[in-house]
Amino acid sequence: MVKDKVFVITGTRKGIGKSLSEYYLDKGNIVIGCSRGEGSINHKNYTHYTLDVSDEKAVVNMIRDVRKKFGRIDILLNNAGIASMNHIITTPYKTVDNIFKTNFYGTFLFTREVAKVMMKHKKGRIVNFATVATPLRLEGEAIYASSKAAIENFTEIMARELADFGITVNAVGPTPVPTDLIKNVPEEKINALLERQAIRRFGTFEDVVNVIDFFIDDKSDFITGQIVYLGGVVK
Amino acid sequence: MESIKNIIIESLKELNEELNIKELENPDENTKIYGEGGLLDSLALVTFITDLEEKIEDELGYRITLVNERAMSRFRSPFKDVKTLSLYIQELIKEENKDG
Numbered sequence: 001m002v003k004d005k006v007f008v009i010t011g012t013r014k015g016i017g018k019s020l021s022e023y024y025l026d027k028g029n030i031v032i033g034c035s036r037g038e039g040s041i042n043h044k045n046y047t048h049y050t051l052d053v054s055d056e057k058a059v060v061n062m063i064r065d066v067r068k069k070f071g072r073i074d075i076l077l078n079n080a081g082i083a084s085m086n087h088i089i090t091t092p093y094k095t096v097d098n099i100f101k102t103n104f105y106g107t108f109l110f111t112r113e114v115a116k117v118m119m120k121h122k123k124g125r126i127v128n129f130a131t132v133a134t135p136l137r138l139e140g141e142a143i144y145a146s147s148k149a150a151i152e153n154f155t156e157i158m159a160r161e162l163a164d165f166g167i168t169v170n171a172v173g174p175t176p177v178p179t180d181l182i183k184n185v186p187e188e189k190i191n192a193l194l195e196r197q198a199i200r201r202f203g204t205f206e207d208v209v210n211v212i213d214f215f216i217d218d219k220s221d222f223i224t225g226q227i228v229y230l231g232g233v234v235k
Numbered sequence: 236m237e238s239i240k241n242i243i244i245e246s247l248k249e250l251n252e253e254l255n256i257k258e259l260e261n262p263d264e265n266t267k268i269y270g271e272g273g274l275l276d277s278l279a280l281v282t283f284i285t286d287l288e289e290k291i292e293d294e295l296g297y298r299i300t301l302v303n304e305r306a307m308s309r310f311r312s313p314f315k316d317v318k319t320l321s322l323y324i325q326e327l328i329k330e331e332n333k334d335g
């Protein structure tokens with residue numbers, strides 16, 4: 001069980017990021033979170049930064065603050081993410097820009113800045129967020145799935161570049177989990193997606209946290225560069 | 236300027252506790268860091284950069300990011316030797332201060 005660790009979690013105002021923060025706070029850890037909106041968690045061991053994960057200066061400042069205040073970061077969960085369903089022909093350039101900025105640039109910036117802090121202690125755990133939309137090649141999710149495909153490759157290469165510093169980098173790929181992220185996706189689309197999983201049901205927060213708990217366990221220091229999809233989806 | 240140079244030298248010495256390179260025992264202005272004739276490999280450079288950023292913040296109070304596009308595309312690498320690096324850091328600090 002993880003306890004007394006310092007977590008940095010992105011995208012903590014709502015959804016999976018908020019639940020993750022509450023879960024790890026409950027277990028006696030320190031959580032530093034962020035989102036574009038104001039924080040929504042009230043806990044003595046929680047600190048919130050209001051920022052956009054693709055804003056380099058803001059991210060650098062946040063992580064330097066955290067280093068000063070807590071002296072170390074044990075775990076980074078790159079959870080912040082946005083999606084948009086659209087046919088390629090009707091996808092505005094701006095949408096692509098936004099999705100890549102939050103999903104990929106955000107993951108890159110946090111990984112770079114936090115890894116600098118972890119390197120000193122020769123220890124760290126980074127978990128990124130992928131999606132089953134990538135291996136399933138879902139129509140209508142070309143941009144979202146591609147941004148997450150970039151994260152998968154990034155995860156695999158970071159695992160190698162950071163291995164010498166005792167830092168593991170893995171990713172969890174959820175199936176649909178009922179949050180705001182998918183609330184505008186038509187029901188028949190979701191059902192068609194669930195049909196393509198080996199186990200045909202929605203994912204839950206507990207399913208996601210189960211994979212993360214495994215990745216961040218002290219005993220998992222030989223597990224890196226892995227993408228684990230839920231629901232029996234395979235690459 | 237002197238203080239920046241001292242921080243660089245201090246970081247190199249600290250790094251050398253792990254590396255044990257003879258030429259890094261007493262670094263000075265002309266000590267080559269990275270690139271042609273440089274004493275650090277890319278892995279050591281990464282540690283060195285992180286260390287320097289931290290020390291510059293803790294000891295001088297400036298938050299700078301040593302790696303940026305301009306630095307990486309310069310003809311003469313700012314990480315060439317101790318002197319070049321201190322000039323580069325001086326420049327960065329000036330720039331950061333300009334935009335508040």
Ligand SMILES: NC(=O)c1ccc[n+]([C@@H]2O[C@H](COP(=O)([O-])OP(=O)(O)OC[C@H]3O[C@@H](n4cnc5c(N)ncnc54)[C@H](OP(=O)(O)O)[C@@H]3O)[C@@H](O)[C@H]2O)c1
Pocket residue numbers: 010011012013014015016017018034035036037038051052053054078079080081082083102129130131132173174175176177178179180181182
């Ligand atoms: N739910 C699913 O079905 C599902 C499936 C597969 C993968 N995932 C992945 O799981 C992760 C969490 O998704 P979720 O379902 O919890 O989504 P969500 O309910 O929409 O929450 C997204 C969170 O990220 C924050 N955020 C979004 N853009 C941001 C930015 N640019 N900078 C800072 N914070 C930002 C949001 O807060 P603000 O709006 O205040 O910024 C919010 O707290 C995402 O990476 C997603 O791709 C989800």
